[in-house]
Amino acid sequence: MKHQTKLSEEQQQVAAQQTESSGARTFASAEEMLRYDAKHTTVPPAVVQRLQKSTGDLPGPKTSWWKRWLGGNEP
Amino acid sequence: MHQQATESAPAAGAPADLGSEEFSSLYTEHSRAIYYLALRFLSDPQKAEDATHDVFLKAFRKLDQFRGESSLRTWLYRIAINHCQNLRQSWHDRHVFSNADDAVWDNAVAKTDSPLRVLETKELGQRIQKTLDGMSDEYRLLLLLVADEELTYEQVGALVGQSPDAVRGKLHRARKAFAVLFEKTA
Numbered sequence: 001m002k003h004q005t006k007l008s009e010e011q012q013q014v015a016a017q018q019t020e021s022s023g024a025r026t027f028a029s030a031e032e033m034l035r036y037d038a039k040h041t042t043v044p045p046a047v048v049q050r051l052q053k054s055t056g057d058l059p060g061p062k063t064s065w066w067k068r069w070l071g072g073n074e075p
Numbered sequence: 076m077h078q079q080a081t082e083s084a085p086a087a088g089a090p091a092d093l094g095s096e097e098f099s100s101l102y103t104e105h106s107r108a109i110y111y112l113a114l115r116f117l118s119d120p121q122k123a124e125d126a127t128h129d130v131f132l133k134a135f136r137k138l139d140q141f142r143g144e145s146s147l148r149t150w151l152y153r154i155a156i157n158h159c160q161n162l163r164q165s166w167h168d169r170h171v172f173s174n175a176d177d178a179v180w181d182n183a184v185a186k187t188d189s190p191l192r193v194l195e196t197k198e199l200g201q202r203i204q205k206t207l208d209g210m211s212d213e214y215r216l217l218l219l220l221v222a223d224e225e226l227t228y229e230q231v232g233a234l235v236g237q238s239p240d241a242v243r244g245k246l247h248r249a250r251k252a253f254a255v256l257f258e259k260t261a
Contacts, residue, residue, distance in 0.1 A: 023195040030253035033191055034222035037203050038111040043127065044120075047110070048091045048102065050128045055093060055135050 098135055105148055106131065109155050112219050115207050116159045126162065130155045148223075149230050156216065156234060163212065191257060202260040209256045214249035221246055 027033040091106070093099045109130055114123035133154050141150055193199055207215045213235070220231045221242070228239040235242070 023193075023197060025193050025196050025199075027191045027193075030191065030218055030250050030257075031222040033193075033199070033203065033257075034115075034218060035224065036196075037115075037200055038107065038222065041107065041111050041114065041200070043106045043110040044124050047106065047124055047127050047131075048093070051091075051093055051102070051131055051135075054128070054132050055098075058135065 093135075098138065101134065101138075101147060101151075102131055105151050108148065108223060108225075109151055112152065112155055113159055115204065115219055116212075116215060117162060118204055118208055122162065126155065126158055130158055133158075145233070146225070146230070148225050149234065152220070152226075152234055160212070189254070191254065202257065205260045206253055206256040209259075210249070210252050214245070214252055217242065217245055218249050218253060 025036075027036065091099050091102045093102055106127065110123055110127045113126040113130070114120060117123050117126060130151065134151060141147065145153075193202070207218075210218075217231070217235060220226055220234055221228075226234075228242050232239045232242045237245070
C-alpha cells in the first residue's frame with residue numbers, strides 16, 4: 001500500500017499521538033490531517049434522498065459487462 | 076454547516092436503499108470519499124451536495140460501461156474530478172480569478188517533516204478549507220487524492236495525468252504549501 005511508503009514509521013507514530021488538551025491534536029502530514037477531516041465528514045442525507053427520486057424513474061442500472069461475463073448476478 | 080459532524084461520523088454510513096443492490100453498496104462504500112473531494116475542492120457544501128448527487132446519477136446511468144480496468148473508486152473519482160473541474164472552470168470564466176502560483180512554494184520556508192499541530196479540532200474543517208483555498212487546483216486535488224488510503228501513487232497519477240514520480244515530486248511542494256498556509260490560518 002502507498003501509505004507504508006509515504007510516511008515514515010516515526011511520522012506515523014506522531015500522527016497517532018494526541019496531546020493532553022482535549023481538542024488538541026497533532027498530525028504527521030497534510031494527508032493525515034485531511035484523512036482525519038474526511039472521516040469526520042458526513043454526507044448530507046439529502047443526497048441519497050435526491051438520488052432515490054432521480055433514479056426512481058430510470059430503469060435499474062445494468063450489471064457491469066465484466067460481471068455478466070464472469071457469470072454474475074444477471075437475471 | 077452540515078459538512079462537519081460534531082463527533083466522529085459513522086464509518087460508512089447507514090446502507091443506502093437505492094433500488095439496485097449493486098448501486099446501493101457502491102453509494103454506501105464511496106459516497107463519503109466523493110463528497111469530501113467535492114466539498115474541499117469546490118469549497119461550498121451546497122455545490123458539493125449537488126456534485127455528489129450528479130456524480131452518482133452519472134454512475135447509475137453508466138454502471139454497465141464500467142470495464143473493471145480500474146477500481147470503482149478510481150472510476151468514480153474520475154467522474155467527480157471532471158465534474159468538479161467543469162464547475163470550477165465555468166466559475167473561473169465568470170470571475171477573473173487567478174490561482175495561487177505554485178512556484179512560490181519552491182522558495183518558501185516550511186518544515187514539511189514537522190508535524191502539524193492544532194489546538195482545537197472543532198474548527199479544523201474551516202482551517203483546512205481556508206488552507207486549500209489558497210492553493211492551486213492542481214496541488215489541492217493532489218493532496219486530496221493522496222490522502223485517500225485506497226489509492227496508490229499510480230492511481231493518483233492516472234487521475235491527474237502525471238507519472239507516479241511526478242506525483243511524488245509535486246506532493247513534496249504541495250505539502251510545503253499546505254504547511255505554510257495552514258500556519259497562517261491559526
